Amino acid sequence: MAERKKLDLERRPMPKQAPHIRRRNFDEVAHGYTPELAVAEAQRCLLCKKPTCVEGCPVDIDIPAFVGRIAEGDFPGAIRRIKNTNCLPAMCGRVCPQETQCEEKCHLRKKEASIAIGRLERFAADWEAAQGHVEMPEMRPPTGKKVAVVGSGPAGITVAGDLIKLGHQVALYEALHEPGGVLTYGIPEFRLPKRIVRREMDYIRKLGVEVICDYVVGRTKTLDQLLERYDAMFLGTGAGLPWFLEIPGENLCGVYSANEYLTRMNLMRGFAYPKSSIPIKRHRRVAVFGGGNVAMDSARTAVRLGAEEVYIMYRRSRLELPARIEEVENAEEEGVGFQFLTLPVRLIGDEDGWLKEIECLRMELGEPDASGRRKPVKVPGSEFRTPVDAAVAAIGNSPNPLIPRCTPDLKVNKNGTLVVTDVNTGKTSKDRVWAGGDVVSGAATVILAMGAGRAAARAMHQYLTGEMLPGASPGVSGH
Numbered sequence: 001m002a003e004r005k006k007l008d009l010e011r012r013p014m015p016k017q018a019p020h021i022r023r024r025n026f027d028e029v030a031h032g033y034t035p036e037l038a039v040a041e042a043q044r045c046l047l048c049k050k051p052t053c054v055e056g057c058p059v060d061i062d063i064p065a066f067v068g069r070i071a072e073g074d075f076p077g078a079i080r081r082i083k084n085t086n087c088l089p090a091m092c093g094r095v096c097p098q099e100t101q102c103e104e105k106c107h108l109r110k111k112e113a114s115i116a117i118g119r120l121e122r123f124a125a126d127w128e129a130a131q132g133h134v135e136m137p138e139m140r141p142p143t144g145k146k147v148a149v150v151g152s153g154p155a156g157i158t159v160a161g162d163l164i165k166l167g168h169q170v171a172l173y174e175a176l177h178e179p180g181g182v183l184t185y186g187i188p189e190f191r192l193p194k195r196i197v198r199r200e201m202d203y204i205r206k207l208g209v210e211v212i213c214d215y216v217v218g219r220t221k222t223l224d225q226l227l228e229r230y231d232a233m234f235l236g237t238g239a240g241l242p243w244f245l246e247i248p249g250e251n252l253c254g255v256y257s258a259n260e261y262l263t264r265m266n267l268m269r270g271f272a273y274p275k276s277s278i279p280i281k282r283h284r285r286v287a288v289f290g291g292g293n294v295a296m297d298s299a300r301t302a303v304r305l306g307a308e309e310v311y312i313m314y315r316r317s318r319l320e321l322p323a324r325i326e327e328v329e330n331a332e333e334e335g336v337g338f339q340f341l342t343l344p345v346r347l348i349g350d351e352d353g354w355l356k357e358i359e360c361l362r363m364e365l366g367e368p369d370a371s372g373r374r375k376p377v378k379v380p381g382s383e384f385r386t387p388v389d390a391a392v393a394a395i396g397n398s399p400n401p402l403i404p405r406c407t408p409d410l411k412v413n414k415n416g417t418l419v420v421t422d423v424n425t426g427k428t429s430k431d432r433v434w435a436g437g438d439v440v441s442g443a444a445t446v447i448l449a450m451g452a453g454r455a456a457a458r459a460m461h462q463y464l465t466g467e468m469l470p471g472a473s474p475g476v477s478g479h
Contacts, residue, residue, distance in 0.1 A: 007046075007108070007111070007113075008043070008044040008113075009108070009111055009112075009113035010044075010113075011041070011044075011113060011114070011115075011116055012033070012037050012040055012041040012044075012116065012119075014030050014031070014032070014033065014116075014119055015030070015031040015032070015033075015034075015037075016029050016030045016031055017029055017031070019333040019334050019335075022190065022334065023303050023304060023334040023335060024304065025190075025304065026188070026189040026190050026271040026272070026273070026304055027189075027190060028189070028190055028191070028193050029190050029191065029330060030094075032119070032122055032123060032126055033119055033120070033122075033123040035073075035075075035123075035127070038070055038119075038120060038123040038124075038127075039070060039071060039073060041115065041116050041119065041120060042067045042068070042070035042071035042115075042120055043071045044108070044113075044115055045064065045067045045068065045071060045115050046107060046108065047064055047068055048064065048107055051063060051064045052105040052106070052107065053102045053103070053105045053106050053115075053117065054102070054105075055105050056101040056102040056103070056104055056105035057101060057102045057447075058101070058447050058448050058450060058451025058452075058454075059085050059086050059092075059158070059447065059450050059451050059454055060085050060454070061081075061082055061084075061085050061086055061102075061121075062081050062084065062085070063102060063117055065081045066078040066079075066081040066082050066120070066121070066124065067115065067117065067120055069081065070120055070123070070124065075124060075127045075128070076128070076135070078120075078124040079124040079125060079127070079128045079135075080135065082121060082124055082125070083137060084137075085454070086121075086450070087157065087158060087161035087162075087200070087203065087204065087207075088154065088157060088158070088200050088446075088450065089121050089122070089124060089125035090122060090125035090126060090129070090196050090199065090200060091154075091183055091192060091196060091197065091200055091446065092118070092121060092446065092447055092450070093118050093119065093120075093121035093122025093123070093124075093125060094118075094122055094191065094192050094196070095183075095187060095191060095192055095446050096118060096445060096446055096447040097324050097445055097447070098117050098118035099114075099324065099325065099326075101447065102117045102118075103115065103116070103117050103118070129199060134203060134206070136206065136207070137165055137207075138165075139164075139165055139167070139207075139208075140165065140166050140167035141167055142167050142168075142169070143166070143167040143168050143464065143465060144169075145167075145168045145169065145231045145232070145464045145465070146168070146169045146170075146171070146229065146230045146231050147159075147163050147168050147169065147170050147171070147230055147231065147232050147233065147234070147460065147464075148170075148171050148173060148226055148227070148229070148230040148232075148233045148234070149163075149170060149171070149172045149173065149233070149234045149236065150173045150217045150223075150226075150233065150234065150235050150236065150237055150403075151173070151174070151175075151181055151235065151236035151237040151238055151437075151439070152172050152173075152174040152179035152180055152181050152201075152211065152236075153180070153181020153182050153183060153236055153237075153238050153437060153438075153449065154181065154182070154183060154236075154437065154446045154447075154449040154450045154453070155234075155236035155238075155436045155437030155438075155439075155449040155450065155452055155453040155456075156172060156181065156234065156236030156437070156453065157172070157180075157181075157200070157201075157204055157450075157453070158449075158450045158453030158454055158457065159234045159236065159434075159436070159453040159454075159456055159457045159460070160172045160204060160209045161204055161207060161209070162453070162454060162457035162458075162461075163457050163460065163461065164204075164207045164208050164209050165207065166457075166461050168461070168464065169208075170208070170209045170210070171209070171210040171212060171230075172204070172209050172210065172211045172212065173212050173215045173217055173226075174211065174212065174213045174214075174215065175214070175215065175216045175217070175237075176213065176214070176267065177213055177214055177267070178213065178267065179201050179211050179213060180197040180198075180201060181236075181238055182238055182240075182438075182446075183197045183446070184197050184266060184267070185262065185263045185266045185267050186259070186262055186263070186266070186294070186297075187262075187266075187297065188262065188265060188266065188271065188297050188300065188301050189265075189266070189271035190271075190300065190304070191297065191327075194266070194271075216402075217237075217402075217403055218402035218403045218405070218406050218407075219402070222406045222407065223235075223403055223406065223407045223410070223430075223433070224407065227432065227433070230432075231432070231464060232432050232433070232434070232460050232463060232464060233432060233433045233434070234426075234433075234434045234435065234436070234453075234456055234457075234460065235403065235418065235428070235433065235434070235435040235436075235439055236435070236436060236437045236439065236449070236453065237399065237400060237403065237439045238399065238400075238437060238438045238439055238449075239397040239398055239399045239400075239417075239438035239439065239442055239443045240259060240397060240399070240400050241397055241398045241399060241400050241401070241416070242257030242258065242259040242260070242393065242396075242397050243257075243393065243395050243396045243397060243398065244257065244393050244395075245289060245344060245393060245395065247344060247345055247346055247347065248346045248347065249346055249347025249348060249349060249355070250347060250393075252347055252349040252353060252354065252355045253349075253352075253353050253354045253355065254281070254283065254354050254355035254388075254389055254390045254391065255347060255355055255390070255391050255393070256280075256390070256391070256392045256393070257392070257393050257394075258288075258290070258294045258295070258297070258298045258392055258393060258394035259397065261280070261298055261301070261392050262294070262297060262298060262301065264279040264280045265279070265280070265301055270301075270305075273304075273305065278305065280305070281390075282305055282306055282307075283302065283305075283307055283388075283389045283390035284307060284308045284309070284389055285307065285308065285309045285310075285387060285388040285389055285390070286299070286302040286307045286309070286310045286311070286388065286389075286390045286391070286392065287310075287311050287313050287344070287358055287386065287388045287390070287391045287392070288302070288310070288311065288312050288313065288391075288392045288394055289313050289314075289344055289391065289392065289393050289394060289395055290312070290314065290393070290394035290395045290396075291312065291314040291316065291320070291321045291322055291323055292321075292322045292323050292394065292396075293322075293323045293324060293327055294394040295312055295314075295323065295392075295394035296312070296323045296324075296327040296328060296330070296331045296336075297327075297394075298392045298394050299311075299312050299331055299336045299392075300330065300331055300334055300336065302390070302392070303334050303335060303336060307390075309337065310335070310336050310337065311336070311337045311338070311339050311386070311388075312331070312336060312337070312338045312339065313339045313342045313343075313344055313358075313360065314338065314339070314340055314341075314342065315341065315342065315343045315363050315376040316340070316341065316363070316365065316373060316374070316376050317340050317341060317365060318338065318340055320373045320374065339360075339386075341362060341363040341364065341365070341376065342360050342361075342362065342363065343360060343361045343362075343363050343376070343378065344358050344359070344360050344391075345359055345360060345361050345383075346358070346359040347359075347391060348385070354389065355388060355389055355390065355391060356387065356388070356389065357385045357386065357387055357388065358385065358386050358388055358391060359383060359384075359385050360383070360384055360385070360386060361378050361379065361382050361383055362378075362379040362382035362384070363376040363377060363378060363379060364376070364377055364379055365377070396442075396443055397438070397442075397443045398415060398416040398417070398442070399412075399416045399417055399418070399438065399439045399442075401416055404416075404418070407430065409429060409430050410428060410429060410430045410433070411428070411429040415442065417439060417440055417441065417442055418435045418439050418440050420434075420435060420440055422459075424455060424459075425455060425456060425458075425459035426440065426452055426455060426456035426459065427459060432463075434456040434459060434460055435456070436449065436452030436453050436455065436456045437449035437452050437453065440452065
């Protein structure tokens with residue numbers, strides 16, 4: 001009888017920059033595993049007969065297979081297995097919330113010792129890049145079908161990568177001057193370096209996808225005009241329309257949406273400061289409204305730009321914070337302050353129109369609301385003011401309404417997201433058009449957008465060829 005593997009409950013830590021150093025640069029915080037650390041971490045895997053971790057992966061990565069190969073030192077085999085279903089492993093390994101997905105399903109989770117699946121995925125992708133040679137996957141023969149993908153974020157990239165491998169001709173349209181969508185303009189350099197995004201985009205190009213930037217569908221051409229040239233289309237335009245609190249004073253100078261704040265840093269090379277000119281005024285006291293990853297990104301960016309005080313203002317308690325735990329911890333280590341149970345109600349400016357103070361109310365938690373979190377309730381008479389010279393609203397986003405406005409038969413919901421007739425395929429109300437990611441779900445995670453992209457790619461392939469791929473939902477065949 002084989003000896004039962006002894007449990008190793010010591011999760012290998014990720015080496016990273018010290019807080020006092022990283023708060024003054026935009027370099028990536030985490031250094032990643034060394035080969036020795038990666039092998040040691042992978043060898044903790046129990047190689048379960050029923051790997052529940054796979055159930056938590058939106059893109060169906062064969063986790064035990066790639067982790068097992070790392071444990072054996074077979075790094076080429078590991079990245080090969082990952083890329084069977086995920087064309088963006090370096091990015092997913094860095095920004096996906098594995099702790100609430102695959103790692104949460106790990107059997108070792110019962111002992112609070114799950115395998116660091118995300119860190120191992122990142123290691124495999126970075127190892128391959130370091131070799132200077134990226135192995136190309138098997139490609140099917142050309143089908144003669146042409147597909148347009150609008151939006152080069154995680155959903156669009158996934159659809160493009162899957163369909164090009166299935167033999168379809170794919171063009172990827174991006175409104176901005178650099179592809180990557182939220183991966184490029186929304187996530188700071190210290191969390192996802194631009195060189196990583198460019199590396200993954202280079203891989204997509206090598207597969208044969210045509211990438212067309214500075215092309216605003218709805219302005220350059222309407223969706224209908226573009227569709228005349230293609231057999232099918234996918235919309236992965238994300239959720240780039242920022243929300244504000246709708247309180248007095250939001251038109252003051254020094255008040256930003258997180259979209260503007262982070263886009264200035266990312267696409268206008270604010271992350272290269274001080275080597276590049278800073279594309280935003282330097283502020284001394286910055287308040288960030290919200291408690292998600294985007295709020296953490298904004299606050300940590302403000303720290304790196306030299307702000308003396310940076311606060312996260314969140315209307316619930318720490319327990320309800322939606323941001324990843326590691327992002328909250330990184331923010332705290334870097335000196336970001338947290339004002340919990342705090343609701344901004346008015347922004348106050350000086351005689352020149354610049355923000356100088358925020359008036360807030362204290363909150364207390366009542367009964368749970370529809371989200372399952374306890375609802376914040378205002379405490380009467382608890383008003384107070386905080387001096388600031390900048391505020392960043394990071395409370396959420398909606399899809400840009402441009403394409404629906406010029407496409408009457410493309411139905412949208414009240415919140416601006418696209419209506420899909422089947423959530424398992426992403427089919428929209430418009431003939432030959434599919435959609436997925438934030439434009440359908442509202443602002444969510446990179447990996448969920450990729451999962452929606454994979455499902456849509458299967459459905460589109462079935463429509464174009466009549467072939468139903470494994471994992472696809474039954475749909476209507478077309479050509």
